[in-house]
Amino acid sequence: MQRTIILKELEFRAVRSSGPGGQHANKVATKVELLFNINNSAGLSDLEKLRLKEQLQHRLTKEGVLSLQSSTTRSQHKNKELAIKRLWNILESSLKPVAKRKATKPSKNAILKRLDAKKKMALKKHLRKPPKPDY
Template sequence: MDEEFVLTELDYKAVRSSGPGGQHANKTATKVELSFDVENSQALSDQEKKRIFNKLSGRINKEGILKMNSEDSRSQHTNKDIVTQNFLFEIKEVLKKPKRRKKTKPTRASKIKRLKAKKKKSEIKANRKDPLK
């Protein structure tokens, strides 16, 4: 993934933010919505696109567009920076390949320890029995 090329494919839209803020919130568009067309992106390979669709399917609409937004700050520029950072973080996390699990066997000491614990437990249970029967 070419990060700089991906950033050129992003579309931003400023809209009015919800919640408190008085007159400022009623007249300024501080919430920033980011949209990224995953399907038609030239910055991503087919394999990367497939991985993004699998992992972020809840955020991608039917047209194949990934949507994210930020309204944390009262500044439009700050919200744009925040949503861009969140987007890059999400994409990088999705594209990370998980480490393969290495199969391991129990050590000799752990086998002996387990067998000793089993033996001790069985002796405790055997000692509960009535000796006359």
């Protein structure tokens, strides 16, 4: 992943933010939409593109565009920086290799504890039954 190349490929749109704010909110476009086309990116290898498509399939459009929005602050510039930060976090976490789980067996002590608990529960249930008549 080459950040400098990816930064040049990012597309930004400034949109009017929703919510309260009156005249100021209605005339200033502070919300930022960040668009990143994974398919056409030169900053990603083919393997990275495949991994991102697999990991982010629910966040991508049909064309393979990742769309992020930020309207946290009242400044367009800060929202742009926040959107870029979120993009880096998403890309890094998606490209991180998943550690394979090591198969383990329960210890002898754990097995004995489980069996002992089962015996106690069985005895408790057995004692709940009414006694059998002696004919």
